[in-house]
Structures are given as structure tokens and as C-alpha cells.
Amino acid sequence: MESSVNLSPTPVATYQLSIKDVFERLSDREQLYAHHLSRAAWHGARIILRQTSPEGTGIFDFILELHKACDGQWGVFTDHYGLTIEELHSFLDYAGMFMSKMNNFCGEGDRKIVPAVSADSLRKMAGISQAATTALEAVVEPMLSLTPSALTLSESTYYLGNAGVTFDEIAGIARAMQLNDLEPENTRVHKSIEKDKTVYQVLQASAQSNDELQDYIKGSAIPIDVLQQDSELNGTVRLVRGDHSTEMTKICGHLLQAVRFAANDTQARFILDYLESFTSGSLEAYRRSMKNWVQDLYPRVESILGFIEPYRDPYGVRCEWRGVISIADPQETAKLTTLVKDSTKFIRTLPWAVPGDNDGKGPFEKDEFRAPGFSVVHALAFVCSNIWEASNVPNYNDIRETYGFKNIVYANRMSANADPNRPLYWIAPSESKSFRKVYHVLRFITTSIHELLGHGTGKLLAETSRGVFNFDSDKIPINTLTGKPVQSWYKPGQTWTSVFEKLAGTVEECRAMLISYYLAESKDMLRMYGYDDDTDISADELLFNMYTYIGFLGIRALQAFNEENQSWGSPHSNADFAILRHLLSDANGLLSIQCDVDSATLQIQVDRPKIAKEGKASLGRMLHRIHVWRCTADVEACKQFYEPLSTVQGEHEAWRRIVASKPEPAWKFVQANTILTDDGKVQLKVYEESDAGIIQSFADRGL
Known part of the structure; x- marks a missing residue:
């Protein structure tokens, strides 16, 4: 299919998210704070895999099993397992791309990434261990299939079950959730038929399940289980907490460590709010975290964690996990302070501005433009299906208007745009x-x-x-x-x-x-x-x-x-x-x-x-x-x-x-890891700009 990304035997270039110099300028306390936040972010990687395609986690495990079996010495497959150099390069290109995107669909455009390697060649590689063979057989067919070439409602893992959900049903579930003051960002939907009755399970991401949260829920207005019985959907809508519980538990564990090294009370508050939200699934707590987060101005270590962007949901409301931990670059940030300071002057030049109305800004602007924090940073951990050049968050309009928002530009991602070898077709x-x-x-x-x-x-x-x-x-x-x-x-x-x-x-x-x-x-x-x-x-x-x-x-x-x-x-x-x-x-x-x-x-x-x-x-x-x-x-x-x-x-x-x-090559990035040493310090480990470097970095993360 034209819209799939069929990787060629010529590997795509790998770029380094350079961070060493900036990281080493942090104090020991700041490095510990960054380390635990980065570990929390990375533990969301399997969530992204699970949110993207049914085979995503299986392909991830297969690549890591191969790495483990060959101990990162990929040449063994040409020396002893019958692969040609070209086949090995094609597989590594695929594996590096898959790991960089954290799934087998590109983050921009949702085009499927398909390896230019045959099933026979993959089976030769898997012969290195029984674990690799088992992992491959579970995913080899969807891994190599050119279809689906892109993610649609029927393939989306935001909507599960064998019964097949429709857009009308999703809208009905949304109404049931609204009646119970529940928002969709951190949920998925599972539809099933039980004894001739339709059951829609709203799966909410949280470390703890419904039963574990009984005491927490008892004192709130949030329902324990049933949202709507025999509704216009002609079925029961149930809230089931504990989706991604293994990962959410690990994320919460590192947040508990990170809060010990927070630079101020504001940081500590939003991390504790993160913790409550990720433990219970409460988006009310998450909103509270965002209100505190936007008031943590120009931190040395910046963080964005949570279910944030709905781009991959065919219905457009359920969000992918994003964890981005970055380090500020005060000198670069200072260059943009004039833009922030003169914001209102430029708003008065926009087409809807009316002289004399609302300080010259016109009726379609807020009375007072609250200039947001604007930071140039270097990403330490960018855990997302697409490594963005910039972020503008939070996405909640009421919080943006009342508390403000932040603009963050990732300098070490932006610098890749200067590559003289990228095609300009x-x-x-x-x-x-x-x-x-x-x-x-x-x-x-x-x-x-x-x-x-x-x-x-x-x-x-x-x-x-x-x-x-x-x-x-x-x-x-x-x-x-x-x-x-x-x-x-x-x-x-x-x-x-x-x-x-x-x-x-x-x-x-x-x-x-x-x-x-x-x-x-x-x-x-x-x-x-x-x-x-x-x-x-x-x-x-x-x-x-x-x-x-x-x-x-x-x-x-x-x-x-x-x-x-x-x-x-x-x-x-x-x-x-x-x-x-x-x-x-x-x-x-x-x-x-x-x-x-x-x-x-x-x-x-x-x-x-x-x-x-x-x-x-x-x-x-x-x-x-x-x-x-x-x-x-x-x-x-x-x-x-x-x-x-x-x-x-x-x-x-x-x-x-x-x-x-003439598809433009997708971006591929290798990222550093932070490691806690025996003496309680943090060591930064940087990897080579190669597919092998990307795979090694994931193996070292132990996800």
C-alpha cells in the first residue's frame, strides 16, 4: 500500500538528542529530581505501545529478546544465522525506527512502518533463542502485513472487544460519562456481549482498581462502577479502573522519589497531584496538577506527564501518554523575552483587532493577555510517539484562561532541522x-x-x-x-x-x-x-x-x-x-x-x-x-x-x-539514560547515533 512506510535497505539517519553538557550543569539535587521524573516518563512507554496497535508490545518484546540473546552483538546474525548484511541492516533500521516511535505506526500521519525483511529471515534471527522464537510467532503476521496501512476506528486499540464499536455508540458513552462528571482523556473503551446484553467498559488508567479504591471513592461523587444502566445505547456502561496498572504503579513509585528533590513547594504540589491522579484515575486531580504546574515558572528541570494529546483517537478525545522531562537553557530563553514582553503589541496587529475596543485587541481576545512562560529547553527524556519541536500546554482552555500556560521549545530536537542531507523533494x-x-x-x-x-x-x-x-x-x-x-x-x-x-x-x-x-x-x-x-x-x-x-x-x-x-x-x-x-x-x-x-x-x-x-x-x-x-x-x-x-x-x-x-524519511532519535549509582549520585549514559544505540538504550531502561 502506498501509504505504508516500507523501509528500504538504506537505513534512515539517527539523530542524537544531545543533553550531556546541559545535564552536567545541574546540581546533584536537580539531577536526582530529573532522574526520577525521567524514569516515571519512560515507564509510560508500554502504555503508548498498548494504545497504538495490538501487536505493538509483542514487537517491542521480540526486539528486546533478540538483543538479550545476542548481547547487543548484532553481527552474530550474519556470522552464524544466515542473514546477509543487507537483511541485518534492514532489520536494525526497522527496529531503530520502531523503538524511536515506540510503535509500528508513525506518530504523524499514522502510516504503518513495515520492515524490508522476509518472514524467513526473521525466523532465522529468532532461532537464536526459544524466547525470541515464541515472541516472533505471536507478531510476525501483523508485523509484516501492509494492512492496515493506517489507524482507523476498527483497528484502534482505544476501542477494544470483538463486538465492534461505532461512532454513535462512542457518543452515547460520552453522554453517560458527562452525566457522571467523567472526562475521557485517560480512558479506553471495551465493548462486549454478555448473555445477550451489551456491556461497555470504560477502562480508566490508574495504578489501583475499583476494589482497591473503594475508600477513596466513598467520599466523592464519582460512581464506583455502573455509569448508566439500559441507556439509549441499549446496554450497560461500566467504569473499570486499573488500565495500565503495572506501568502506572511504577510511574507513581518514581514520582514518590522525585517529590523528595523538588526545588520548591509548587513543584512538590503538582507532583503530589500527579501522584493522586495516576493512582486513582482522577482527572480532577490532574487538572489541579496543571494549575500548580503552570505557576512553576522557569524551572531548571521541566516536566510534562500524563494523557495529553488526542491525535491518535479516531473520535478525537482519548489521549496518548506523554512524558517529557527537559532541562532549561537560560541563555537561549533570554533571547525570546522580548517576544513575550511585546505580545500585546503584536496581538493588536491581528485582523480582528479593533482600535479603542479592549485596549485595541478587539472583542475576540481576553481583556488581559497573560504572557505565558516561554522556555528554550533540552529534552532529557521524550516519551511520545512523535518527538515534537515545541509544546503549548496545558490543553484545558479554562485553565489556560484563568491560570495561564507554558510554551516550551526543545532546542536539541529543533537543531535536527539543520541536517543538510534531509531531502527537499x-x-x-x-x-x-x-x-x-x-x-x-x-x-x-x-x-x-x-x-x-x-x-x-x-x-x-x-x-x-x-x-x-x-x-x-x-x-x-x-x-x-x-x-x-x-x-x-x-x-x-x-x-x-x-x-x-x-x-x-x-x-x-x-x-x-x-x-x-x-x-x-x-x-x-x-x-x-x-x-x-x-x-x-x-x-x-x-x-x-x-x-x-x-x-x-x-x-x-x-x-x-x-x-x-x-x-x-x-x-x-x-x-x-x-x-x-x-x-x-x-x-x-x-x-x-x-x-x-x-x-x-x-x-x-x-x-x-x-x-x-x-x-x-x-x-x-x-x-x-x-x-x-x-x-x-x-x-x-x-x-x-x-x-x-x-x-x-x-x-x-x-x-x-x-x-x-517519495516518502520523506521519518525522524529517528536516540536518547540518553540516567542511572542511579551506588553512592546515590546520577550518571548520564549517552549512546551512539545508530539503530544499535537506540535498541541498547531501551534494553538499559528495563521497561
Whole structure:
């Protein structure tokens, strides 16, 4: 299948998440704090495997059994077990990719990763031990199968059981959970038929089970077991705590150790809240942890733990485990303080700003923009199916508006973008040298604006409780698109995701991307990053290449489109493509794509003279619309505009086939480990940049 990642005999490059110099600047106490948090994060790896595919944990165990049997000496398979050098390299490439992604589906696009090794060759390798043979036979068929090429509802391990759950049933389960004040982030669903009755088990991640939590539950409003009996689902919905209990118990054990080395009371409080949430499954405790976490400003050791992003759930609400522990880089962080300080000035330049209204920000912004913490860090442990360049958390809108949020840029991940050997398939040869020179600069600028002002702006107009509004209901705000009073807002109990559902993630990413491009058009903004008309990379050079960059991301995004079910495997990729489609039709020829089907080439063309007149204006038109619709809960208007931009038909289907024929190599990273020595100190172990190094690092973690 075109949409699977069929690894070639030429291994993909491995990148190091360099951390040694930064880690060694920490005090002994900070190193101990970082060590225990990192161990807590890594113990979530099997959760990610279990959340992704039925065969994920089995493949993981098979790779580790091979490593154990050969003691990391992979050459034994060519010397004594009949493998060729090419076959061994292909297997190691697969194993390194699998371990780096922590599953056999890419985090961006959900494309399946399939090894370029035959079943016979795998069985030769497994012959090294009975344990390896047993592990292989349990997974060899799904491991090598090209289908499913991507994750859909029927394959998703967020929804288990042999009976097959539908989207309508998931919606019914959601209503039952809402009636009991339960949120879905840390849950999965298991459907079964018992004595001709349908039972839906809501599996909640926690260290302890229902029985173990009887005393904890007794004093709360949370039900012990049954959420809804004989509901409109025509079945029983039950809450079953203890999903991932083995891993959650180990995570809690290291959090208990970490809290001893917290730098302050705020850190101690959010770790204890983590502990309560991961022990009991309580998302109320998790929300409390986030309120304390955002107030721990500029820590030397930063942490993000929990069930955070819903990208892999076909329904869009259940979240993957993420554990990211990082170390601050104060010097790099200081360079961005001006951006944080001048945030309000730039918000006043956005398309919905109204002079004299809300300090010039207009009705669709909060009265006071609370500039968030903005840190440049180096990741020590990045436990996630995709190693992101930046994070903007927490995702709870009420916490963001009341307590604030943090923007975190991972410098040791961002630096990989400067690799001169990454392919640039869709850039014209005459422009490739110039584009490669500025690519990592554009990536850093747009990513940092995206996280701070992209996700940080906007006010959702709402009736927060009956008769209580977060705007003046006697003087309805004017819709800056129509010039008339707004006609819709969020009703009590509604949220951004509950109203916009599956569209919510991609529209929000699109909005944040557009804000980053719109503001990066300003030479004042570029000057803050150190670029003007006289620098080695000039402001004009960045502006021209930014539109090439938008086109490049939009074309590359097509690798995340699943032709089979006409769906996007990534909300980011959907947004990239929608922005490209808009500029192609709305910017009067500023951007065009030259397609030659016979030679399977696509090239982005930017008409430089049109940038000044057409570029920012077109970006602003799209941004203005989706921002106002988001703020006013106008989901129908947004759907009518956004869904056509997301379709892949006609000439765009030809583009998709070309992109599928030249898949960009997935990213592969090796990460260090921390080890507690006999004298109570922490030692950092760094591994070579290779597939063998990645596998060794996981073997040493003992997960």
C-alpha cells in the first residue's frame, strides 16, 4: 500500500538528542529530581505501545529478546544465522525506527512502518533463542502485513472487544460519562456481549482498581462502577479502573522519589497531584496538577506527564501518554523575552483587532493577555510517539484562561532541522540551496510564534452558566467579519472540542500556523529574532522563503492523507494542506505548484513581486474567518469553509500519488539514560547515533 512506510535497505539517519553538557550543569539535587521524573516518563512507554496497535508490545518484546540473546552483538546474525548484511541492516533500521516511535505506526500521519525483511529471515534471527522464537510467532503476521496501512476506528486499540464499536455508540458513552462528571482523556473503551446484553467498559488508567479504591471513592461523587444502566445505547456502561496498572504503579513509585528533590513547594504540589491522579484515575486531580504546574515558572528541570494529546483517537478525545522531562537553557530563553514582553503589541496587529475596543485587541481576545512562560529547553527524556519541536500546554482552555500556560521549545530536537542531507523533494533546484540555508531559521521563528501567540490568543465567547456571560450581554460584541452583533456563542457546558468535535484539533492548529505566518510577515517581528535587511540571512530572504516553506509543508502534508478512508492522519498536516489550498485559490497567483506526472515531480513556485500585496492579505482573510468562527462557536460556517479545503481530489490526488511515491524519511532519535549509582549520585549514559544505540538504550531502561 502506498501509504505504508516500507523501509528500504538504506537505513534512515539517527539523530542524537544531545543533553550531556546541559545535564552536567545541574546540581546533584536537580539531577536526582530529573532522574526520577525521567524514569516515571519512560515507564509510560508500554502504555503508548498498548494504545497504538495490538501487536505493538509483542514487537517491542521480540526486539528486546533478540538483543538479550545476542548481547547487543548484532553481527552474530550474519556470522552464524544466515542473514546477509543487507537483511541485518534492514532489520536494525526497522527496529531503530520502531523503538524511536515506540510503535509500528508513525506518530504523524499514522502510516504503518513495515520492515524490508522476509518472514524467513526473521525466523532465522529468532532461532537464536526459544524466547525470541515464541515472541516472533505471536507478531510476525501483523508485523509484516501492509494492512492496515493506517489507524482507523476498527483497528484502534482505544476501542477494544470483538463486538465492534461505532461512532454513535462512542457518543452515547460520552453522554453517560458527562452525566457522571467523567472526562475521557485517560480512558479506553471495551465493548462486549454478555448473555445477550451489551456491556461497555470504560477502562480508566490508574495504578489501583475499583476494589482497591473503594475508600477513596466513598467520599466523592464519582460512581464506583455502573455509569448508566439500559441507556439509549441499549446496554450497560461500566467504569473499570486499573488500565495500565503495572506501568502506572511504577510511574507513581518514581514520582514518590522525585517529590523528595523538588526545588520548591509548587513543584512538590503538582507532583503530589500527579501522584493522586495516576493512582486513582482522577482527572480532577490532574487538572489541579496543571494549575500548580503552570505557576512553576522557569524551572531548571521541566516536566510534562500524563494523557495529553488526542491525535491518535479516531473520535478525537482519548489521549496518548506523554512524558517529557527537559532541562532549561537560560541563555537561549533570554533571547525570546522580548517576544513575550511585546505580545500585546503584536496581538493588536491581528485582523480582528479593533482600535479603542479592549485596549485595541478587539472583542475576540481576553481583556488581559497573560504572557505565558516561554522556555528554550533540552529534552532529557521524550516519551511520545512523535518527538515534537515545541509544546503549548496545558490543553484545558479554562485553565489556560484563568491560570495561564507554558510554551516550551526543545532546542536539541529543533537543531535536527539543520541536517543538510534531509531531502527537499518539492523545491525547485534553483531555490534549494537558498531554502535549505533558511529552513531551520524559519522553523524556529514560526514554531515559537505558533506556540506563544498562535495557541495563546483568542477568547471563546460563552454563557458560562445560565444567565452568566464572559462578555457584556447587554452590548453584544460586533462580529468583525460581518459588522453586525454576533449571533452565537458557547452555551453552558459546551467546550471548543465538544462543539467542533473532530474538526477542533486541525482548525486550532491551522489558526496557530496562520498567526505565525501572518506575524512573521512583519519586519519588526523578524528584527526581534535578529534578522533585518543587513544580516547574513536578510529579512527579505526570509519573507520570500516563508511562502516556499508554506508550499513545502502543504505538499509534504499529503503523505499523512489516507486515500482508503479519505481522512487525515494528522491534524497538523490537514492544516498545512488547507492553508496551501487557500493561498493557491485566494492569493492571485502568488503561489503555484508545477506538476509533471510523467516524471513524478512537484515544484513550488513563488511570484516574488506579489508577496507584498497578496501574501499577508490572503493569510489574514483565512485567519480572520476561522478565528471568529472559533470564538463564536459557529461550527457550521467553519465546516463549510474548511472541509472543502481539506479534500484531496482531482489534481490534488495526482499530487498525493507523487508524494506517496517519495516518502520523506521519518525522524529517528536516540536518547540518553540516567542511572542511579551506588553512592546515590546520577550518571548520564549517552549512546551512539545508530539503530544499535537506540535498541541498547531501551534494553538499559528495563521497561
